[in-house]
Amino acid sequence: MFICTLVLATGAMVPGAQDSTLADPTTHRDDLGRRAFLRYCRECHGEEGDGLGKFSYTTGERPRSFQSGRFKLATTENAIPSDHDLEETIRRGMPGTGMSAWGQAPEAEIEAMARYVRSFSLDAIRGELDREVAAGTLTSAEADAEFARQTTPGPPIPMPPEPPFDEERRARGERIYLEACASCHGPNGRRLRNVPMADFEGNHTLPTNIVGGVFKGGNSSADIYGRLYLGMDGTAMPGYREAYSPDEIWDLVHTVQRIIAEDGLGQPEDEAAMAAAVAAAEDYSSFFDERGDEVVTYEERRTSPILLWGGGALLLLVLVGSALLTSRR
Ligand code: HEC
Ligand code: HEC
Incomplete structure (x- = not known):
């Protein structure tokens, strides 16, 4: 009994046990x-x-x-x-x-x-x-x-069972892909080059080449469904949960898999149209945080301390140098 009380008492005294920052101390x-x-x-x-x-x-x-x-x-x-x-x-x-x-x-x-x-x-x-x-x-x-x-992570996204991919769905998936995705990923899953894009940290990132099938979040059906439903937070990759029904998102998943398997959709890929699409694309090269400030990029974050120290050292050198020069006269 005494030991129990002791254990409870010390438990309550562990520093940080009441720390509201952490659900799990x-x-x-x-x-x-x-x-x-x-x-x-x-x-x-x-x-x-x-x-x-x-x-x-x-x-x-x-x-x-x-x-x-x-x-x-x-x-x-x-x-x-x-x-x-x-x-x-x-x-x-x-x-x-x-x-x-x-x-x-x-x-x-x-x-x-x-x-x-x-x-x-x-x-x-x-x-x-x-x-x-x-x-x-x-x-x-x-x-x-x-x-x-x-x-706090929210509940898992809802994902209805994967439907089959029949002729009708094949046509629908392709239509939605061309309408919603081709402007960035290209009509055959080869990304439109040179569309400048950055993620929320100001890091350079390009639309993925769908044809390669190399995806950051994995390429199982469920993985792709999740990416299309939510998008990729902080990047130009939008989420489609509001634009399309779960059924249509499944058709898009299958269209993505079809592009990988068939190396494209057999669409004409004309250079002039590509160039026009690139020119018309929104400029994603600057990103802004919630307060509306432009994000500080990796390069800026990495070089600023160097510039600061370098600049400081240079100033010191100039000061010491001129002090020496004046003291000599
Ligand atoms: C505004 C441009 C844009 C549009 C429109 C767009 N995407 Fe993307 N998408 C991106 C960018 C940028 C990335 C890469 C983001 C990153 O990796 O940081 C991406 C990534 C992806 C990926 C790879 C996911 C992974 O795990 O790496 C897939 C698959 C994809 N998009 C499919 C689609 C489909 C299908 C559509 C249409 C329903 C679509 N995208 C519409 C810009 C776009
Ligand atoms: C060789 C360099 C390198 C090493 C080592 C490395 N990472 Fe990463 N990690 C990256 C890069 C680059 C990214 C960003 C990729 C992107 O955004 O496309 C990243 C992204 C991540 C992300 C973000 C995923 C997301 O959803 O945005 C997590 C989490 C992560 N790494 C965890 C780890 C952990 C844990 C380790 C050690 C076991 C590790 N990383 C080791 C380079 C590295």
């Missing part, structure tokens, strides 16, 4: 996740999860900063990835990018790394909200509600 003190992250991921994603790791410059598409909590791949209604979504991304990697597959890592490490990846945004978002509470712009109850809104 083990999340960011998870040593297994931290150690695995430092071992496998730090060189690209950075120790602080800011995407500025030592070798981040080596990847075409830049490593994600985990601090915003925004991800391209999710299967939840609000596009905040579930634990399972993050684990799947870690297992699969993002084919075609520097984000390699880590499925060979022990299962416990994968799960712990998914939690650790999420902890960066939990800390960053909580910190931002705490500053607003301190400044008096939010009450702590409002901050808690906002924290939950920004960080």
Whole structure:
């Protein structure tokens, strides 16, 4: 009885046990996740999860900063990835990018790394909200509600069973593809070149070549359905849950698979029409965050400290130099 009370009492005293930032107090003190992250991921994603790791410059598409909590791949209604979504991304990697597959890592490490990846945004978002509470712009109850809104994964997207792909659906899928997708992905699944696009971190990203079938979020029917339903958060790839019925989204999934299998849709691909489409395409080269500020790109984030230190050092040199010169006279 005495031991029980002692255990309960010490449990209540564990620092951070009441910490409202974390539903699960083990999340960011998870040593297994931290150690695995430092071992496998730090060189690209950075120790602080800011995407500025030592070798981040080596990847075409830049490593994600985990601090915003925004991800391209999710299967939840609000596009905040579930634990399972993050684990799947870690297992699969993002084919075609520097984000390699880590499925060979022990299962416990994968799960712990998914939690650790999420902890960066939990800390960053909580910190931002705490500053607003301190400044008096939010009450702590409002901050808690906002924290939950920004960080809690929604329910899984609804996905009705996969229908068959008959002649009628084949024609319908092709029609919708040409109407909705060809402006970016090309009439035969070869992307329109030179359409400038950036993702929400200001990183250069192009419409995927459908013909190759190499998709960041995997290319099973269910994977593609999820991408088309939700889009890819923070990129030019739109979600179609409002524009099309689940049935039509399935037809699009099958059309995407048909483009992969048949190497296109047999559409005429005329260079002049392509050039006109490229010229007419919206310019996605700048992205703006929720406050309307232009996002700071990877290049800017990476070079600004160098410029700052470099500039500071140069100024010091000039000052010391001129001081020496004047003292000599
Ligand atoms: C060689 C560099 C590299 C390494 C090492 C690396 N990543 Fe990545 N990672 C990337 C790149 C590049 C992207 C962004 C790809 C994109 O947006 O197209 C990315 C994206 C991600 C994403 C975002 C997925 C989304 O939905 O937006 C997660 C999560 C992630 N990595 C986790 C990890 C974890 C965990 C590890 C260690 C096990 C790791 N990465 C190791 C390069 C790397
Ligand atoms: C406004 C331009 C645009 C339109 C319209 C568009 N996409 Fe995309 N799509 C993109 C971009 C950009 C990406 C790559 C985003 C990234 O990887 O960061 C993409 C990625 C994809 C991918 C790869 C997903 C993955 O897991 O890597 C598929 C498949 C796809 N789109 C299919 C479609 C289909 C089908 C349609 C029409 C229903 C469509 N897209 C409409 C711009 C567009």
